[in-house]
Amino acid sequence: MTEDKKPGFWGRLFGEKPQPKSDAEEAMERATEHPRGEEEALAALREQRSAPTPEATPEPEDSRDAAPPEMQAEWLEEGHPNPPEHEPPTPTDVTAPLERPDALDDKNLPDPEQVTPQQTEPVATTSPDESAKPQNWLQRLSAGLKRSSDNLSSSIGAIFTKRKLDDATLQDLEDTLIAADLGIDTAMAITEKLRSDKFDKDVSTEDVRAVLAAEVEATLGPVAIPLTIDGTEKPFVILMVGVNGSGKTTTIGKLTAKLKTEGKSVLLAAGDTFRAAAVEQLQVWGQRNDVEVMTRPTGADASGLAFDAVAKAQDTGTDVVIIDTAGRLQNRVELMDELEKIIRVIRKRDPDAPHATLLTLDATTGQNALNQVEIFGQKAGVTGLVMTKLDGTARGGILVAIARKFKLPIHFIGVGESIGDLEPFKATDFARAIAGKE
Template sequence: MSEQDTSKKPGFWKRLTSGLARTATSLTQGITDLVTKRKLDDETLEDLEDILIRADLGTDTAVRIVAAVAKGRYDQAIDPEEVKALIAAEVEQILQPVAQPLVVDGSKRPYIVLMVGVNGSGKTTTIGKLAAQWRAEGKKVVLAAGDTFRAAAIEQLKVWGERTGATVIAREPGADAAGVAHDAIVTAREQGADVLLIDTAGRLQNRTELMAELEKVVRVIRKLEPEAPHSTLLVLDATVGQNALSQVEVFTRVAGVTGLVMTKLDGTARGGILVAIASKHHLPVHLVGVGEGAEDMQPFTARDFSRALVGLS
């Protein structure tokens, strides 16, 4: 996101590796147990496919990896480290096209970012972290407390505003979220802001009335700015595993998701779900988070992630 990220990278790489350790351990232990003293016959390859599917990598990805492992090695012994390297290489190929940084288009002022996702995904915290990073780059930032269902979300955003020096637009709890978005766009224009980040209530994707409200927020934004939101980011909690796939489908349909942020990779053995999502939906993955601090969220890189996923240093 900025030049300063590179200086933090070694520390973040360590946190990503340790964050994905539970995923890597469950994945690699199964692989080691499987291929040690066994040849790559049909049964072994089928078992390998099962291990990959259980790691939430998805059926398509599992089939692709098994084909790559089997190629030229059928009925031969194979070292577990070689299998891990082959998995990492295939995963990197899947992730490379979607590993795209989140770029603020300076020609659009304010650049409007709509944040969507279910409760507990880390949406409001992600807004705060983005605000901190963009403020550090000297950008003028406005935050809209559009999660009017939770008083705590409004207060949390106000704290991030004070911490980062961003302007916060808020109304009382229970207020019309679309009205907050409207006020925020007007204020951001008046202040000449570079970026406007709009929070929304955490919606379970099966709550139709809340999804209707989200559609209303999008409509109000487009009335004021026909091209906006310029980015619609879906924040996904890695710990929910397969449920994240349905969240991507529903939020994309309702809000036109343009990119993903994956949080809580440090708290799960299901980090492989990001690969399944990338393989199925091909949406840009902008950022990954492995902790609470602003520096614990960094641009997503395919190579780092794919190697950490299988425990390669």
């Protein structure tokens, strides 16, 4: 101990003599030392107290009651059993000159290793926020389709507010459903169901949502078919097609992760040889999934790469080959012809390949997705669909219109960019989510 312990706040105010202090107390004092300096602070305090005041404040009988709780605590903490005999200054007298710094200087704090267990206090633990818990697939799907369901619910609610079900109401409802991209056939089926059951009666939005969910499920149920990898075909060749930006490469990465989880070996072929960025993106997915990615220089023949990938998989006994292709608009004839060439070349190595041709559809394109299904179906022989980006649109109903018109299997849907945001399509979950039913 090198110097005496200086009096605390009340000690300095009422003339308490200095007391010896320990090394730990010296360290804590340095850590909390006022930036303006002790002498300057005391001088400011004396000057304020010597200034004349308009009216004298009567001294309370019990100064402990007059002092704020924090001042009482400081007094008792300094070792005084009794409260001060004089009224302490009001907060406005002392706050400004004696305000402590917001942060402590870590270098002046005691060494944590030298602090005994008696000096430490238990840290209170709190349970994690419920909202931080991972969501299951149905919750993520409902959140992804929220824009679509909210759009439908608000429109339906505006139609059926204090109105009986009549022809005008049914016509408004049909227009709303068509505008939500559910398709004319689906819209008519829903309105006819309501006409037969509820005509000229009061109808709530909940009644309409229930009919909507039932009709959507009836339409999607027959096409909700999982992708089945035929073990007798080795390798099982999957060709991914779709327009630019529809999510082909991302879908390949997510699908590869699922196949690896099932214990299957996978080989990827970066067939979008026109874009170096597409090749690099697929290579990143290959690294994440620990699978090989076959590539060729930019501008190389994509059909030759596809042929080599199938040949290598046959030689090595790989279970699945997934071939990425360049994004192409369905109205570009020369690009669609090139896609047909890739298929012809693959069949020189395996006459039954590709065993699955998956078309990725961006849900935000709305009605244009119908044209994509039609053209790619004609040129590439699409066998199944993957709907992506359902979380970024209020037009998720387009999947219902596609299912009713083409009746192609819907294998997967995606509602995000994470590796787990691609799930097998389930009609019941989708129907309830888009209708806004819990």
